[in-house]
Amino acid sequence: MAESSARRTALFGIVATAAVASLCAALPWLGVSAYLRTLLYYGAYYLALGQAWNLMSGLTGYVSFAHGALAGIGAYAVVIAMNAGLPLWLSLLCAAAATALASLVIGLTSLRLRGTAFTFATLFFQELVLLIVRKLPFVGGPGGIVLEEILPAWLPYLLMLGVAAGATMLLLVIRRTRTGLRILALKDDEAAANAAGINATRLKLILFCVSAAIAGATGAVHGLFASSLFPNVVFAVDLSIVALAVPLIGGAGTASGPVVGALLYVVIREVLQVIAPGMHLTIVGLVLLIVILFLRDGVVVALARAIRHRRALPPALAIGPEPR
């Protein structure tokens, strides 16, 4: 009974995501203003990045501070590939692959361990990448690199919608698969999961690589959008903060959490642009703090809990003694 209702929810989610994405995709041709289109683009950008983070950290509980840097690698990779003459689709693929490969530095060194080793490995990765990129001549050094080809404005817009929608659907589907089940099992109790035959280390590694690839793809599309990249901007820690704040505020581990989070972040950014520019990260930090302390597990989950509370019976009756 519960099985089929959960399946129906997932199906509904997929259809809804596809519908919303299609609608947004059609908007430029429906005469919507460029401002709104840009807002939607950024909404999709933060959503995609947030879902990438969510896929790893939301599902396993292993916090990553590197997703901004991973996106940055994707951005650089796509520009380098395009400048080298590779077609668009291949460049994007290379970007995702390069990012996944880079993520192995973190994954292979720290995912065999439990606890905070992974988190630190990601923290240092962010710094390391910034330092290295500034040093390497073929990636333009501190001056950055520029995409030589000029692309139509709608291209990154559609691509970003695609990545965001795809990542969201992945989150929706994964909970229903056997692998997703085992990932959640390892989040609950890694030792017990190992005892149940689950190769926790390999699962974490694969998941992180996929998460990195998505972050890389997101960064790559944004690289196409921005077209000139400066290392201090691309690899600033700000993006990693956004990558984790969006899902955490909305609800980590859920598919809909980052959607809410991304919407909230876009609104906050726009509002603060007028009132107090430069403060948006600080305000996000404040919101994050409040959410963690008072709205456990994020807006979406807290809301669902509140709704269930209204409708549900008092706990004693809901569970009840086992009939013999």
Add this chain to the structure above:
Amino acid sequence: MPVLEVKGAHRWFGGIHAVRGVDLTVAEGELVGLFGPNGAGKTTLFNLIAGAVPPMEGGIWLNGREVTRLAAFRRAQLGIARTFQIVRPFRSLTVLENVMASVPSAMAERDNDADDAMAILRTVGLAHRAHDLAGQLTLGMLKRLEVARAFALAPCLLLLDEPLAGLTTAEISELLAVIVSLKSRTSIIMVDHNVRQSLAVCDRAVVLDSGSVIAEGTPAAVRRNPEVVRAYLGEAVTS
């Protein structure tokens, strides 16, 4: 060929010699009861066999294959399943999902689908709670879920760590009946402090004290063994 062979296993934790040169053999289809006072090293021995902790000396063979250095999940995939003394369910998954999360060993033909998992739940009497979150179950039910999850691995060796602790008398008889019924499909080593009931169902008893085996044999022989009585009840009581 015995299902399990442990030879000369040693394990230290800092200054504590938890397991001292333990030899243990388990044959196919046997239910071995592992007894001993608290701190005798029973759980440590389980951890050594299951791979949660590596032995510092000695070796472990499963169906003739050495598994001494294999990781816990590898051993699970080869057929060693275990339950935990303090239950460790996957709380955010449903009861059915808990069983489906187990990765069956090489002995099974394929992964457990929902029907297989339901069948396993029926064996332990939890089928009616299949779609409830594991976090909502009572202790008695969680103990049974532990057994179900371990059994879902299609093991050839099942390690049960105090499966009856904390259960009511009725729950104990029920679970014991389930455990005995599993004997036909897997060998079992069971640790439990409900000595009378456990001795009644096991084929062979092994008694540990301070990390060493002090007695081994049929339940009747072991019960009468003066060493065993002394280990449990102290010097003053020796019949």
Add this chain to the structure above:
Amino acid sequence: MTLALQLIANGLVVGGLLCLVALGLALIFGVMRVVNFAHGEFVTLGAFATYLLVANLHVSPLLGIPLAFALGAVAGAVVQRAIIARTTGRPELDVLMTTYALSIVALGAFSQAFGGDFRSYAEGPTGTLTLSGVTIGWRSLTVLLVCLALGGATVLIMRRARIGIALRALAQNRDAAASCGIDVQRSELFAFSLSVGLAAAAGSLVSLIGTVTPYVGHEWVLDAFVVVVLGGMGSITGAMIAAILLGLVHSVASFVLDDSWAKIVAYLLLYAVLLVRPQGLLGRADG
């Protein structure tokens, strides 16, 4: 030879500061199992407090050190009580993100209040001391001495004082410590306040030999994290050894290559260590 001694001397100053900052981190993690991502902001607090004191009252920055410590300890107590204590028993992700969110907010507050200017002052010890060919500024020497003093005092407290023993007990086994009558909440409050007090004092020392910006603490604490992971999470001795080591590596690498390469080397070294000995130098094997 003199060159080597010079490099060692420089390395010890950096190492000493890292030691002070890392000590607090290791202590908080060891006792409370909390990674304090906001630690750097306490360093910044100490740095700015001392700068403001000197710039406005024109007193010796040496007065700033105990002031910074006290300020840090009090601020830490407030933060611990109001925010961190609320997260006990919550999953690791929540606790981690609480201190991280705090650091974002604090950093933003500092940036807003002080802007990105580089600030420094001239008051305080001046001149250099030359011993057997090795030149060390009096400011740097002061830093080294204060680090030694504070570090030594902390180690003494941990080993001899009642509260220190209580903290070590807590670090080893929380429940057992509680059942021995140790007041867990008060001990955690003490541990946190002491740790961030040390961080603030370190910040004060940083203002003596460097420039003060809203990001100053953040930079130092990143290296301190490297130290703590290298030394083994929660191991105070490990953190101290790793701090000296890193200070020396930094000193040599900066001389042979340049500052950026020094950092790259440090990070790569860390990854290599994680690969080969994941628990760090003196950490526990179960992570």
